Amino acid sequence: LLSPVIILGGIYGGIFTPTEAAAVSVVYSLIIGLFVHKELNFKQMLDVTKRACETTATILVVIGCATGFSKVLTLGRIPTTVATLLTTMTDSKVLILLLINLLLLLVGCFMETVCAIMILAPILFPVVTALGVDPVHFGIIMVTNLAIGFITPPLGVNLFVASRVGKTTLDVVIKGIIPFLVLMIATLMLITYVPAISMFLPNLLG
Structure with missing residues (x-):
């Protein structure tokens, strides 16, 4: 505890x-x-250490592949191209925020969070601030999106972690995560379009 x-x-x-x-x-x-x-006891510690190494190795292989793929995306300037395309499609605040959410959910499946923030934040920040979105609010939207991306099928990294820790197959984890994923996306929409929810504490603290 x-x-x-x-x-x-x-x-x-x-x-x-x-x-x-x-x-x-x-x-x-x-x-x-x-x-x-x-x-x-000593025997149990050896067994626990062995299982920890197996779980960690599996996770690191997935993270290594995801990191390598994110490098390929970065070198190909794919996130930059997609972000620029999305922000030039419409002037509607509602649609732009929806498109940004879709982009970040997609990117979160393939790219490591820090890389995604470093690449996309400078591109999207001027766009959302021009629409009147508070910078703190946008930061919350972005982090929430990328966190959801970690459990979005079929390549969310945490799906592989859960299947390994739970000693089950990936398809079982994906089926089980769908209701939670729907709930998280609904929460994301509330965070995006009702700023008072996520800005209550920041505003309270000044």
Whole structure:
């Protein structure tokens, strides 16, 4: 129960980075398992380590392929071309935001989040600000889109992670994720077209 407190508290307190938080949580769990609850022994640790390596290796292969593909897209200037095309199709704020959402959902399936933000944010930012969209609101829209992209079939990276962790097939995970995906997209539409939802706390904090 203290793991989330340690992880989030450490990150938001500036004590360690998210990557370091992962290592800290592992060490903390190891100490609790070995010395507090005493549920782990040497044989179990070997088995846990083996399964962790198998899961991590599978995930890293997927991430490596996705990163390589994102490099190809970047070199081909495909995201830039598509973004420019979308923003020149219409002057309607509603349609432009819808097209941007569709673009970001698509990009989120194939590109690593940081790469997608670095490439698309400078292109889309002037367009949305010209439409009167608050920069913070646009940032929330963009991050939400790319996060949803991580679980969008057929290439969302987290789908492969879930299938590996759950020890099931990818098609089972995809079938199971569809209701949640529909709900997330509906939430995204609310965030996009009802700024008060996502801007409540930023406005409250000034």
